[in-house]
Structure formats: C-alpha cells, structure tokens
Amino acid sequence: xxxxxxxxxxxxxxxxxxxxxxxxxxxxxxxxxxxxxxxxxxxxxxxxxxxxxxxxxxxxxxxxxxxxxxxxxxxxxxxxxxxxxxxxxxx
Amino acid sequence: xxxxxxxxxxxxxxxxxxxxxxxxxxxxxxxxxxxxxxxxxxxxxxxxxxxxxxxxxxxxxxxxxxxxxxxxxxxxxxxxxxxxxxxxxxxxxxxxxxxxxxxxxxxxxxxxxxxxxxxxxxxxxxxxxxxxxxxxxxxxxxxxxxxxxxxxxxxxxxxxxxxxxxxxxxxxxxxxxxxxxxxxxxxxxxxxxxxxxxxxxxxxxxxxxxxxxxxxxxxxxxxxxxxxxxxxxxxxxxxxxxxxxxxxxxxxxxxxxxxxxxxxxxxxxxxxxxxxxxxxxxxxxxxxxxxxxxxxxxxxxxxxxxxxxxxxxxxxxxxxxxxxxxxxxxxxxxxxxxxxxxxxxxxxxxxxxxxxxxxxxxxxxxxxxxxxxxxxxxxxxxxxxxxxxxxx
Numbered sequence: 001x002x003x004x005x006x007x008x009x010x011x012x013x014x015x016x017x018x019x020x021x022x023x024x025x026x027x028x029x030x031x032x033x034x035x036x037x038x039x040x041x042x043x044x045x046x047x048x049x050x051x052x053x054x055x056x057x058x059x060x061x062x063x064x065x066x067x068x069x070x071x072x073x074x075x076x077x078x079x080x081x082x083x084x085x086x087x088x089x090x091x
Numbered sequence: 092x093x094x095x096x097x098x099x100x101x102x103x104x105x106x107x108x109x110x111x112x113x114x115x116x117x118x119x120x121x122x123x124x125x126x127x128x129x130x131x132x133x134x135x136x137x138x139x140x141x142x143x144x145x146x147x148x149x150x151x152x153x154x155x156x157x158x159x160x161x162x163x164x165x166x167x168x169x170x171x172x173x174x175x176x177x178x179x180x181x182x183x184x185x186x187x188x189x190x191x192x193x194x195x196x197x198x199x200x201x202x203x204x205x206x207x208x209x210x211x212x213x214x215x216x217x218x219x220x221x222x223x224x225x226x227x228x229x230x231x232x233x234x235x236x237x238x239x240x241x242x243x244x245x246x247x248x249x250x251x252x253x254x255x256x257x258x259x260x261x262x263x264x265x266x267x268x269x270x271x272x273x274x275x276x277x278x279x280x281x282x283x284x285x286x287x288x289x290x291x292x293x294x295x296x297x298x299x300x301x302x303x304x305x306x307x308x309x310x311x312x313x314x315x316x317x318x319x320x321x322x323x324x325x326x327x328x329x330x331x332x333x334x335x336x337x338x339x340x341x342x343x344x345x346x347x348x349x350x351x352x353x354x355x356x357x358x359x360x361x362x363x364x365x366x367x368x369x370x371x372x373x374x375x376x377x378x379x380x381x382x383x384x385x386x387x388x389x390x391x392x393x394x395x396x397x398x399x400x401x402x403x404x405x406x407x408x409x410x411x412x413x414x415x416x417x418x419x420x421x422x423x424x425x426x427x428x429x430x431x432x433x434x435x436x437x438x439x440x441x442x443x444x445x446x447x448x449x450x451x452x453x454x455x456x457x458x459x460x461x462x463x464x465x466x467x468x469x470x471x472x473x474x475x476x477x478x479x480x481x482x483x
Contacts, residue, residue, distance in 0.1 A: 043305040044305065046349075047211075047305065047308065047338060048211045048212065049217045049439075049440070049482075050439040050440065051439065052439055053439055056439075056440075060125055061127060063125065063157070064125045064155055064157045065127070065129075065155075067157050067160075067189075068165055070189070070195070071163065071165070071189075071244070072211070073211075074244055074245060074246045074255035074256070074257070074298070076192050076193060076246045077189065077191075077192045078192065079246075
C-alpha cells in the first residue's frame with residue numbers, strides 16, 4: 001500500500017517538474033531580468049530564516065558563511081557570489 | 092660591556108616595536124583558510140501538568156573551517172543538561188567539496204535532506220515554537236534525521252527557476268528485533284555509526300520552485316534500506332521512507348506583513364516480520380503492519396512593514412501536528428498537538444517565544460492514565476512555554 005502511495009507521489013512530482021520545466025519557456029518579462037544580489041539575498045535566506053543584516057559580519061566572515069549556506073541551501077556558485085558581494089558592499 | 096649589550100638589546104626592541112606599530116592593518120592579508128565559530132542556544136520557562144521549571148535548553152556551537160574556496164568543514168555539537176549530567180552529542184560533522192557550479196560532494200555525518208524540518212528548521216532560533224512537531228524531534232523521530240555516509244547535492248537552473256536535488260548513501264536505520272526488550276520489537280534506530288548490514292540506505296530529495304521569486308518550494312523525499320541485521324531471520328526486512336514538504340513565504344502588501352506557511356508529511360513502512368514476544372509468560376509470535384506516519388502544518392504572520400517599531404517585531408504562529416505509529420505494535424500510539432504562540436524578535440536571529448500547547452496522546456502503553464475499554468490509554472497534556480533563543 002505504501003509503495004503505491006510513493007509511486008503516486010513520485011508520479012505527481014515528475015508531472016509537476018515537467019509542467020514546471022515547460023512553463024519556464026513562457027516566463028514573464030520581469031523574470032527575464034537577471035536577479036541582483038539583494039534580490040537573491042531576500043529570496044534565498046527567507047527560505048529558512050530571517051534575512052541577515054549585512055552589518056552582522058565582516059567581509060571575510062561573509063565568504064565563509066556564504067560557502068556554508070551554499071551547501072546547506074543548495075545555492076549555486078554564481079548566485080552565492082552575488083549574495084556575498086551584496087552583503088560585503090552593504091556592511 | 093654589559094651596559095653596551097643591554098643598550099643594543101633595548102634599541103633593537105624599540106625598533107621592532109616601532110616597525111610593528113607602523114604596519115597598517117590593511118597590510119596584513121588574510122589567507123585562504125578561514126575559521127568561524129557560530130551556533131545557537133536557548134533556554135526558558137516551561138509549565139506542563141504539575142511541573143513548572145526553568146529549563147537550560149541547549150547550547151549548540153557550530154564550527155566552520157573553510158580550507159579554500161572549494162573545501163569547507165562544518166560540525167555542530169549539542170550540549171545540554173540531562174538531570175545532574177551534561178550530555179554532548181554530535182549533530183553533524185562533514186566535509187564538503189564544491190565540484191562545480193551544480194554539484195557539491197559531502198562526506199561524513201550530515202543532516203539528511205528528508206523533508207525540510209530536520210535539515211533546516213530545527214535550530215531553536217529558526218523554529219518558531221519552543222517545541223518540535225510530533226515525530227520530528229531528534230529522539231524517537233518518524234523517519235531519518237541524520238546519518239553517516241556520502242552525498243551529492245546542488246541546484247540545476249531551468250530558465251529562471253531551478254530544481255534543487257540531493258542524493259545520498261548512508262548506513263541506514265536498524266531494526267529492533269525485540270530480543271532484548273520485546274516491547275520494542277519492530278522499532279527503528281536511526282543514526283548508527285556502525286551498520287548492522289552490508290546494505291546501504293539510498294535516498295534523496297527533489298525540490299522545485301514553481302515561482303520565479305522562490306516564494307514556493309515543493310519537495311519530495313525518499314529512502315530505501317535493508318533494516319534487518321545480516322545473517323539473521325530479519326535480513327530480508329526492508330524499510331521505505333517517504334516525505335513531502337511545502338514552504339511558502341511571501342510578503343502581503345495589503346496586510347503589510349510577511350506570511351510563512353510550512354508543512355511536511357513523513358511516512359515509514361517496514362516489511363512485516365515475525366517477532367518473538369513474551370506476553371503473560373507465554374511466548375507468542377507477533378506480526379503487525381509496521382506503518383508509522385507523522386505530519387505538521389504551520390502558519391505564521393508578522394506585520395514587518397508597519398511603521399510601529401514594537402509591532403513590526405511581533406509574530407503570530409500556529410501549528411498542528413499528528414503522529415501515528417504502528418497500530419498493532421507494542422509501541423503503537425496516536426498523538427496530536429496544537430500549538431499557538433506569539434514571538435517577539437529582538438533582532439533577525441534572537442527571539443522570545445511564548446506559546447501554549449495542547450497534546451492529546453492515545454497509546455497501548457499501560458503507564459498512561461485513562462484506559463478505555465479497548466485497552467488503550469489516553470492522556471491530555473497542556474503546557475505553557477516561554478523560551479528565548481539566540482543564533483550567533
């Protein structure tokens with residue numbers, strides 16, 4: 001019974017991913033603009049906790065925290081570099 | 092002669108001091124290696140039933156060592172008081188190597204990407220209530236929380252959205268065969284440093300962000316493992332673990348607030364097995380459908396955009412969770428929990444949490460009060476919690 005449920009859930013997920021991938025071909029004009037470090041900071045940090053204040057840490061510390069969060073939050077390198085650069089400029 | 096020697100030493104000392112003090116801080120360039128100590132702590136006052144106590148909570152230091160831009164170590168301890176003793180547990184300790192933009196390799200003990208609560212939401216300053224949802228704690232969870240193994244994880248862009256993934260192999264849970272305590276037959280023990288079989292648990296999580304602002308995340312997790320010990324009658328017993336989760340965080344301009352919705356459903360199914368069970372001094376063979384599940388749903392709202400300084404720091408939160416373990420097992424139980432609370436954020440990582448919680452528990456455990464005619468015991472426990480939590 002539980003295997004059937006898992007298969008159903010997996011099927012739903014694959015369907016959603018497919019729908020999601022296809023809908024990516026019709027994005028709004030807003031979505032076509034590359035995101036800034038500030039945008040990425042607000043969107044990614046809020047997935048788990050309050051967005052950190054840039055003044056909380058120094059430049060070197062933001063680099064280490066960025067590496068740690070990149071692993072924890074599955075953020076790719078280019079997005080994390082933008083976030084760290086934003087925090088370093090704003091602190 | 093001695094005076095001349097002494098004078099030379101003093102002059103050299105003064106020159107060295109002058110040279111060091113003349114150096115600008117900016118001349119001292121940092122190296123590639125960086126160390127940080129972070130973590131969190133919490134404590135509070137709890138009133139539950141007839142008990143009213145200040146609790147020490149726990150102190151969780153997190154050690155981060157960045158060897159270079161690709162290699163980083165993370166480790167966390169949980170230090171807590173248990174009666175008169177201090178307990179120290181290793182939450183995780185692992186090394187991550189960033190292979191490229193999309194792939195990170197991780198080895199050691201790590202929090203498993205089984206849903207979102209254990210991996211991301213359990214720290215005291217992130218969890219919006221003072222307690223964990225039923226079945227999501229570190230002790231006696233429904234589903235895996237952390238384990239020893241290897242993992243690859245990352246994010247894959249799809250147009251201006253993305254998918255995040257994790258795939259891992261770990262020691263996996265171990266089946267309690269009831270030989271030492273027949274009342275625990277069929278239970279699973281998680282996070283074992285030594286595996287009870289040569290099989291490795293395989294699992295992973297897939298998360299999608301349907302909206303370009305990443306406000307909504309949907310996740311599906313699964314794990315499959317042999318849980319029975321090798322070379323025993325239980326070696327063919329397998330476990331299947333599945334979870335779905337949802338996160339939605341968005342600003343609502345009309346309400347000048349941020350709304351935060353989270354939820355997760357865990358299911359654990361273990362193959363049927365025959366457990367020797369002593370009941371009333373007669374040996375019996377006990378079989379039951381070994382299916383357990385738990386879920387929680389949580390909503391919080393914070394008027395973060397209103398102009399009043401005090402009100403914008405307040406957050407209202409409510410959570411419902413329900414747990415059901417294998418009904419016909421010796422440890423079968425059903426419990427539900429309603430928790431409502433008000434939080435006051437001192438800053439982005441420090442919070443005072445005040446909550447009221449109602450727990451209803453129904454169990455085959457005879458130690459609970461309120462037996463009914465079916466041999467089940469039920470109990471209702473209400474409690475007030477006032478906690479502070481700080482992340483650093």
